[in-house]
């Protein structure tokens with residue numbers, strides 16, 4: 074089933090009118106232009122490395138600093154602002170909402186979603202992200218009292234056959250302790266602007282390549298090595314959260330399954346294409362010491378740092394990336410620190426997240442290091458030290 078919408082000479086007059094009543098709607102707040110350089114010399118007012126909205130207070134409290142970029146994100150306070158904006162757009166009969174995305178210039182458009190994943194929340198009109206330069210041109214035309222006319226031809230297919238996401242799981246059985254498991258992985262889903270090459274094609278590839286290296290070497294590993302390519306990460310870490318709750322413990326009760334005590338560690342890569350430069354010890358000084366001993370022999374590969382060895386705090390809720398689903402229930406969810414490269418400024422959730430932006434040598438370095446960490450965990454005499462098990466949280470949000 075396809076929904077085909079055609080907008081014929083859509084006028085922006087109504088949008089301009091809304092600006093006069095000072096309401097928080099994209100493009101209507103014509104006092105601000107989107108985050109791109111106005112000329113080659115002046116620094117950007119919204120530097121592309123930090124164009125996240127600067128807001129204070131809650132919606133309705135009046136202290137919000139609305140801008141095209143903040144409204145493009147519109148996700149503060151768990152979507153309250155986004156829902157208010159969407160309800161307003163609907164109420165005003167807006168045919169289409171135009172946004173410059175929430176970051177980027179020079180042809181890079183950062184655009185993810187404008188609606189809520191909860192079908193009970195207000196459904197916005199179609200939302201279109203356009204380049205900051207084109208967006209700003211519309212703003213300038215409106216400022217000069219000129220009404221632009223825009224044509225949109227939007228074709229959207231809603232896939233209803235299978236509305237579930239899925240995880241892909243594979244493993245190399247352990248030789249002498251097959252019920253003890255070392256995991257590694259990345260997420261397999263991505264956003265629509267590009268192909269998800271760096272978010273998280275690289276993390277998925279690094280995990281697969283690490284497993285290929287280990288399988289090819291045929292070195293015996295006592296523990297089972299299990300690779301996971303998670304689904305639904307971008308919607309809210311759904312795939313890994315469902316997995317850990319089904320296999321290890323429900324966060325609400327913290328009743329442990331037999332698998333809980335056998336899960337040694339999960340290694341995650343979700344930081345773009347850059348090299349591994351450090352590893353997080355998950356707040357455990359014992360773990361930090363172990364990781365330091367592991368990176369010592371491979372320092373020529375330029376991984377040098379072990380961080381986060383002093384203060385463990387359980388993840389409040391799964392978020393950010395899949396390792397959080399593990400640490401949420403007191404398991405070792407470990408991430409690596411990577412070279413940032415252009416992840417935040419160019420590829421993360423943008424239309425430039427394509428294969429061209431992947432740095433082959435960096436991804437090879439990451440694969441080798443991940444394989445090395447997995448190998449060490451899978452062959453170590455003891456399992457890695459466990460962070461403290463959090464108390465049950467009856468109010469914990471479950472994705473199941």
Ligand SMILES: [Zn+2]
Nearest residue numbers: 260272273343
């Ligand atoms: Zn990601």
